[in-house]
Amino acid sequence: MSEEIKEFRIKPSLLIPLAILSALLSFIGTVEIALNGSVGGAFMCRYAWGTVSKTMGIPVISLLVLLLAYPFKYFKGKLSPSLLISIYVIGAAVGMYGIGHYETFACWPVGFSRTLLYTDPEVLPMAQSWWWMPPLEVVRRITVGGAATDWGAWSGSIVFWSLYLLVFYLFGSSVMLLLRRRWLDVERVPFPYVIATYDVVRRVSEEPGAKPTMRWFLIGFLIALIFEIQVLCTYVWAWWPDLLAWRGTATTTTSPQGCVGVFATDPVESSLVWWPGYTKNILPFLVYYLAPLDVLFSAWVFFVVIVILAQAAYIMGYYTGVFDMGSCCRILGWAGSDISPLFGPPYYWMWVTMIGGTLAVTVMMLFHARSYIAETIRLAMRGGKSPEEAREPFTYRQIYMFIVASAIILLAFCFSAGLSIGVALAVLIVGAFINTVAAAYVLGLSGCGYIHERALWPSWPLRLIWPTAPQAYNADWIMSHVFMHTGLNHVSHGVQSGAYLTIQNLKLGDMAKVNLRDIFILTTIASIIAIFVGNATRVWIINLLGVGRVPIWGSCSVTTWCDNDFARYEQAPPAIFQFEAGAVGFVIVMILFLLRARFIWWPLHPVGFILATGVAPNWMREWDAMLGAWVAKFLTLRIGGSKAYEEYGIPFVSGGIAGYALANLIAYLIGTVRFFIPF
Numbered sequence: 001m002s003e004e005i006k007e008f009r010i011k012p013s014l015l016i017p018l019a020i021l022s023a024l025l026s027f028i029g030t031v032e033i034a035l036n037g038s039v040g041g042a043f044m045c046r047y048a049w050g051t052v053s054k055t056m057g058i059p060v061i062s063l064l065v066l067l068l069a070y071p072f073k074y075f076k077g078k079l080s081p082s083l084l085i086s087i088y089v090i091g092a093a094v095g096m097y098g099i100g101h102y103e104t105f106a107c108w109p110v111g112f113s114r115t116l117l118y119t120d121p122e123v124l125p126m127a128q129s130w131w132w133m134p135p136l137e138v139v140r141r142i143t144v145g146g147a148a149t150d151w152g153a154w155s156g157s158i159v160f161w162s163l164y165l166l167v168f169y170l171f172g173s174s175v176m177l178l179l180r181r182r183w184l185d186v187e188r189v190p191f192p193y194v195i196a197t198y199d200v201v202r203r204v205s206e207e208p209g210a211k212p213t214m215r216w217f218l219i220g221f222l223i224a225l226i227f228e229i230q231v232l233c234t235y236v237w238a239w240w241p242d243l244l245a246w247r248g249t250a251t252t253t254t255s256p257q258g259c260v261g262v263f264a265t266d267p268v269e270s271s272l273v274w275w276p277g278y279t280k281n282i283l284p285f286l287v288y289y290l291a292p293l294d295v296l297f298s299a300w301v302f303f304v305v306i307v308i309l310a311q312a313a314y315i316m317g318y319y320t321g322v323f324d325m326g327s328c329c330r331i332l333g334w335a336g337s338d339i340s341p342l343f344g345p346p347y348y349w350m351w352v353t354m355i356g357g358t359l360a361v362t363v364m365m366l367f368h369a370r371s372y373i374a375e376t377i378r379l380a381m382r383g384g385k386s387p388e389e390a391r392e393p394f395t396y397r398q399i400y401m402f403i404v405a406s407a408i409i410l411l412a413f414c415f416s417a418g419l420s421i422g423v424a425l426a427v428l429i430v431g432a433f434i435n436t437v438a439a440a441y442v443l444g445l446s447g448c449g450y451i452h453e454r455a456l457w458p459s460w461p462l463r464l465i466w467p468t469a470p471q472a473y474n475a476d477w478i479m480s481h482v483f484m485h486t487g488l489n490h491v492s493h494g495v496q497s498g499a500y501l502t503i504q505n506l507k508l509g510d511m512a513k514v515n516l517r518d519i520f521i522l523t524t525i526a527s528i529i530a531i532f533v534g535n536a537t538r539v540w541i542i543n544l545l546g547v548g549r550v551p552i553w554g555s556c557s558v559t560t561w562c563d564n565d566f567a568r569y570e571q572a573p574p575a576i577f578q579f580e581a582g583a584v585g586f587v588i589v590m591i592l593f594l595l596r597a598r599f600i601w602w603p604l605h606p607v608g609f610i611l612a613t614g615v616a617p618n619w620m621r622e623w624d625a626m627l628g629a630w631v632a633k634f635l636t637l638r639i640g641g642s643k644a645y646e647e648y649g650i651p652f653v654s655g656g657i658a659g660y661a662l663a664n665l666i667a668y669l670i671g672t673v674r675f676f677i678p679f
Helices: 012-039 060-076 081-099 102-107 110-117 124-129 136-140 151-186 192-204 211-236 282-289 293-315 327-332 349-368 370-382 396-416 421-446 457-464 475-484 497-512 516-545 566-571 575-598 606-613 615-619 623-676
Strands: 252-254 259-262
Touching: 012 060, 012 081, 012 102, 012 516, 012 623, 060 081, 060 192, 060 623, 081 192, 081 497, 081 516, 102 110, 110 124, 110 136, 110 151, 110 516, 151 370, 151 396, 151 421, 151 497, 151 516, 192 211, 192 282, 192 497, 192 623, 211 282, 211 623, 259 327, 282 623, 293 421, 293 606, 293 623, 327 615, 349 370, 349 421, 349 457, 349 575, 349 606, 349 615, 370 396, 396 421, 421 457, 421 475, 421 497, 421 606, 457 475, 457 575, 497 516, 575 606, 606 615, 615 623
Parallel strands: none
Antiparallel strands: 252 259
């Protein structure tokens, strides 16, 4: 590795262009989301420059900026890895915050404000009194579009939702700073997407050792690109041959993201109680290939176990009527949670995993790191910078100050949103800490954002305050549910985004030997710029085009926004069942952790159980991607060993992910043309 990378520092001459790049990419990316959302279909739900699905927390534009930088080396000469990594950091922050997932664009700030138009008269005065809500007459203008943006009227909403993203970023990133050395230096948590990204950086910069394996990179690149172009053409032209059955079959339907939903008439669906469908999306197959073998093996083994247990429960009298429903209803319990093997009795897998399993992962992370945390506290109290802190971005004293200060800021923000002390603490402790630590760790091991689906479960800590729904709506109820439910529905929805972004950028900086303090500072600056520019651009473009042309959320009362309403709250099992299932899940995952620590031969990883029963992997139907990735990686290591994995496997996968990213660029450009010239 060159000395330039080791000594990389952020200079004013570099910082200013990078800040401008952050703002420019956030503006362009947000406009592109609006234009492609107007086209609709896959251009809204599949293709992206931000993040692409509930599980795949990949900021696509972070790879695109690397690929687009490649031609410049023919004018400038060799591009330094340090420059490429700084560009990647900008792209990652913009992808996560300046662009995000389409639903992030659809939610904030305008989507939530739009609820004023549909809110019941008895609740409307309360919603209008919130300081971040624009006046009703200003919101009405977005219906038609063509309106000049009233920046004064929208400023409160832009500031509020920008602060929302920022306060959770500050807390999540501070916690990741504390856990960085434990996860990256001691446990060597892989973070699959970062492995692929670093391989792309090496190839664009032409580091030594990259050229001999370029053939496999290009093979993966072309396969993924051709696959995605085939899917794209299927959506663009009705006459295009549907070689991948993306338009569905007589018994299946395929979502734009590649999730295959199965109708009740399908032979397998009419035989197996738990058959969620499967995925045809190429991206999870690629990402999961870079996850540890034991995690992948455990995930599909536990999936098979759950299929068997569901069948046994049906024989015992559960899930009556399940064979009248397709896979979508069976997953999320749309026809009643009692009929869903995931949500309902006798196993309550959703509550077992999302409550107990999540808590157990965080507890075990802290337990295994107890001596490490004790050491950081000792060093923080002593002051100065010790040898143990030599590679840390900040001293442990500073990091603990960041955590405390960001926690206070987060609570203050919650109070400004109308939350009471108890509810604000639930948001901080469970939403911002427990869920985030577990989600970041599982993402680091598997590449899967297992926690991202808002259906019913996220508000479980609020059951301690409201065992049953209260009698009247207030800001405490509504905004706590917004933060707890909508806030984690997608990777880019805010609560976990900062932790994901920070730890992955630090991982990349660690692999490339870039100064980690510079990485963190650049990440923070880029995030702040992206957050405010992205939110302001959303307000501007929707005022310009109108919601009749650009689909956004908010065509409902503020009381029924995303699991806010009392009726939805009561659809979940009673609090006692949720807590009992959570306790069972906690015990199961703790036992799996202890067995893995005690017996070297124990084959089942607790994270595999989380993936098999977690809400997002099941909703995205990714069990077959984990199985396929396990088979491919197992054969790679068995036939060629670690050398084949490093020289063929990783280049093939990183090339595939790069090809996937380029296909998204092409798709968005085609979508933009279709906005202006429909064809």
